[in-house]
Amino acid sequence: xxxxxxxxxxxxxxxxxxxxxxxxxxxxxxxxxxxxxxxxxxxxxxxxxxxxxxxxxxxxxxxxxxxxxxxxxxxxxxxxxxxxxxxxxxxxxxxxxxxxxxxxxxxxxxxxxxxxxxxxxxxxxxxxxxxxxxxxxxxxxxxxxxxxxxxxxxxxxxxxxxxxxxxxxxxxxxxxxxxxxxxxxxxxxxxxxxxxxxxxxxxxxxxxxxxxxxxxxxxxxxxxxxxxxxxxxxxxxxxxxxxxxxxxxxxxxxxxxxxxxxxxxxxxxxxxxxxxxxxxxxxxxxxxxxxxxxxxxxxxxxxxxxxxxxxxxxxxxxxxxxxxxxxxxxxxxxxxxxxxxxxxxxxxxxxxxxxxxxxxxxxxxxxxxxxxxxxxxxxxxxxxxxxxxxxxxxxxxxxxxxxxxxxxxxxxxxxxxxxxxxxxxxxxxxxxxxxxxxxxxxxxxxxxxxxxxxxxxxxxxxxxxxxxxxxxxxxxxxxxxxxxxxxxxxxxxxxxxxxxxxxxxxxxxxxxxxxxxxxxxxxxxxxxxxxxxxxxxxxxxxxxxxxxxxxxxxxxxxxxxxxxxxxxxxxxxxxxxxxxxxxxxxxxxxxxxxxxxxxxxxxxxxxxxxxxxxxxxxxxxxxxxxxxxxxxxxxxxxxxxx
Numbered sequence: 001x002x003x004x005x006x007x008x009x010x011x012x013x014x015x016x017x018x019x020x021x022x023x024x025x026x027x028x029x030x031x032x033x034x035x036x037x038x039x040x041x042x043x044x045x046x047x048x049x050x051x052x053x054x055x056x057x058x059x060x061x062x063x064x065x066x067x068x069x070x071x072x073x074x075x076x077x078x079x080x081x082x083x084x085x086x087x088x089x090x091x092x093x094x095x096x097x098x099x100x101x102x103x104x105x106x107x108x109x110x111x112x113x114x115x116x117x118x119x120x121x122x123x124x125x126x127x128x129x130x131x132x133x134x135x136x137x138x139x140x141x142x143x144x145x146x147x148x149x150x151x152x153x154x155x156x157x158x159x160x161x162x163x164x165x166x167x168x169x170x171x172x173x174x175x176x177x178x179x180x181x182x183x184x185x186x187x188x189x190x191x192x193x194x195x196x197x198x199x200x201x202x203x204x205x206x207x208x209x210x211x212x213x214x215x216x217x218x219x220x221x222x223x224x225x226x227x228x229x230x231x232x233x234x235x236x237x238x239x240x241x242x243x244x245x246x247x248x249x250x251x252x253x254x255x256x257x258x259x260x261x262x263x264x265x266x267x268x269x270x271x272x273x274x275x276x277x278x279x280x281x282x283x284x285x286x287x288x289x290x291x292x293x294x295x296x297x298x299x300x301x302x303x304x305x306x307x308x309x310x311x312x313x314x315x316x317x318x319x320x321x322x323x324x325x326x327x328x329x330x331x332x333x334x335x336x337x338x339x340x341x342x343x344x345x346x347x348x349x350x351x352x353x354x355x356x357x358x359x360x361x362x363x364x365x366x367x368x369x370x371x372x373x374x375x376x377x378x379x380x381x382x383x384x385x386x387x388x389x390x391x392x393x394x395x396x397x398x399x400x401x402x403x404x405x406x407x408x409x410x411x412x413x414x415x416x417x418x419x420x421x422x423x424x425x426x427x428x429x430x431x432x433x434x435x436x437x438x439x440x441x442x443x444x445x446x447x448x449x450x451x452x453x454x455x456x457x458x459x460x461x462x463x464x465x466x467x468x469x470x471x472x473x474x475x476x477x478x479x480x481x482x483x484x485x486x487x488x489x490x491x492x493x494x495x496x497x498x499x500x501x502x503x504x505x506x507x508x509x510x511x512x513x514x515x516x517x518x519x520x521x522x523x524x525x526x527x528x529x530x531x532x533x534x535x536x537x538x539x540x541x542x543x544x545x546x547x548x549x550x551x552x553x554x555x556x557x558x559x560x561x562x563x564x565x566x567x568x569x570x571x572x573x574x575x576x577x578x579x580x581x582x583x584x585x586x587x588x589x590x591x592x593x594x595x596x597x598x599x600x601x602x603x604x605x606x607x608x609x610x611x612x613x614x615x616x617x618x619x620x621x622x623x624x625x626x627x628x629x630x631x632x633x634x635x636x637x638x639x640x641x642x
Contacts, residue, residue, distance in 0.1 A: 044115065048084060052181040055084065057083050058084070060183050060184070063079075064189075072165065073164065077163065078159075081156065083154065095144070095145050100134075101139055104165060105163060106163070111126075111161070112148060112160075114150045116152070169253045173249065174225070175246050175247070176247045177231075181232045183228065186224065186225070191220045191221050192220040197252065198251075199223070202247055211223065211224045236543070237541065238553075239549070252369075261426045263374075263417075264423065270321065272322045277349070277357075279326050281327065281330045288350045300348070308397040309399075311333055312334065312340045313334045318379045337398040341396060345383045356383075356418050357421070358417065359416065361414070363410060365380075368415050370415060394411060394431055403504045406462060406463075412431060412432075413433060413612065416431055435554060435556075436460075436463040436555070438459070439459040439559045440456070440534060442454065442456050442560075443562075446639075448568065449521075452514075459507045459508070459509050465507060472501070495512070496510065514533070525640055527637075527638055527639075534605070546623075552609055555611075555612055556607070556608075560605040560607075561605075563597075566599050572596050575596065575637055585611075587611035588607070588609050589606075589608045607629075
């Protein structure tokens with residue numbers, strides 16, 4: 001039995017809501033949509049988006065109409081896109097994913113064409129049906145893939161299709177917003193009385209249409225939602241759940257007999273989850289025997305975690321079920337995150353470590369809504385090892401930069417469903433916050449020509465360590481150095497020494513010898529900004545508005561220390577005053593100490609985060625705090641020639 005089948009296998013007889021406003025189903029949308037193949041010349045002549053001038057392309061309209069045909073849900077979708085320049089031509093590559101492997105969904109009647117204006121003549125180039133491909137992604141999902149022909153700057157492309165599902169309660173969601181601006185988006189949705197849906201409208205602008213009306217045949221309601229002039233979706237710095245801030249309408253069916261306990265029990269019996277955890281792995285006895293030679297559970301956990309993490313390579317796929325199965329993944333040495341973590345679960349359990357399953361939704365997948373139990377909300381399994389009432393380990397061996405004794409950075413603060421193999425203990429665990437510390441030491445001498453030369457040391461623990469190690473391993477040493485030089489204009493790194501790169505229980509130590517070009521001195525003065533090589537260069541909170549909560553990930557502590565030799569023939573003319581400030585609730589504090597000490601300039605900055613998450617309503621306070629902090633960080637020291 002497959003997990004997607006479970007996701008669609010509950011039917012409910014209930015009153016559909018919300019209540020209608022009118023008794024007519026003959027409301028016609030007045031939005032700027034057109035029939036397939038009919039287009040205004042003005043759209044072909046258009047050269048830019050009038051509400052987002054720098055856009056490379058824009059959606060002219062995107063309309064979805066959903067209705068019931070007997071027990072089948074049908075969505076007819078028609079989308080039209082304008083290409084403004086060559087950078088927008090990527091929009092001509094279409095990929096439509098759906099649950100099609102077992103015919104839970106089907107995409108039918110795909111039509112697509114490119115429209116160009118040649119002088120006064122409108123030319124239509126239909127896509128060859130043979131160039132529309134179906135890709136099998138995994139045992140659940142498929143994708144329809146095609147590329148529009150004859151696309152160039154000025155083209156308009158359009159496509160339409162039908163998506164169907166035989167499950168009457170498998171109602172599609174609708175996203176008004178995408179990564180390019182949208183002139184008009186409409187969702188025309190009809191519902192029947194047999195199923196109770198809850199509507200969740202996430203919209204941050206006035207609606208063009210938001211109308212509900214009763215239907216008589218079939219009995220139910222029809223709801224039309226529409227938005228106009230929707231700006232492109234852009235991620236904001238430090239978003240908590242990025243996908244949750246796309247403007248959309250989500251439909252969630254109410255299942256009276258579905259609970260997280262029933263979901264967990266089903267998962268325990270599923271061939272592609274619970275039954276995988278008891279599969280025997282090739283040569284596992286040797287590994288388990290070594291684990292059992294260790295004295296403590298901590299030692300066993302560390303050994304088995306590192307064994308699996310070293311052997312297995314994540315294929316970059318998150319699912320809450322296995323695809324190839326753990327035995328095949330173990331032999332190949334690669335698998336999805338759940339396959340890797342079920343292998344770890346199996347070995348820990350065999351070594352008599354108190355181990356539980358844990359299912360969750362990653363930040364990229366969206367925030368888990370505990371009030372609406374559904375397996376479709378889950379996309380990853382990890383391993384939960386409770387030690388006592390206060391201490392526990394959350395293990396994800398699919399990420400090579402994770403350590404066994406720290407909650408993975410990308411999982412901090414989320415709610416996860418924990419349950420044991422006998423199906424008796426089910427509970428949500430809010431994964432605790434972590435802390436990271438970074439200490440920066442700069443020793444340098446300033447020359448009379450305005451050159452700074454010296455040594456930079458960075459000591460990073462916990463998640464700060466992980467950040468640097470990942471970057472170093474991904475880029476290699478040369479590109480790692482190049483990136484740091486690019487981030488600090490005027491910096492030249494002459495040598496780099498790394499310590500504890502392979503020892504994740506110790507802080508990472510980096511030592512750079514460097515040369516740095518300061519602002520060129522004039523005849524009387526030299527200017528020196530001490531906020532160099534600190535990592536605090538660009539203020540991330542410059543926007544006047546914010547739609548998402550702010551999530552820094554963990555509790556950070558920064559200590560930045562510098563000692564700079566004043567060049568001969570100069571003296572300090574202007575030096576910033578020592579000062580400090582804090583958020584009203586002391587969630588973030590900043591302190592600055594600057595002084596002259598026996599011919600040296602000494603600086604000391606501390607930045608401490610006592611909270612990691614701030615609501616979007618708190619954004620004005622965050623923005624003001626950061627504005628003042630960056631002004632204080634960048635306040636210059638002025639040296640005067642004697």
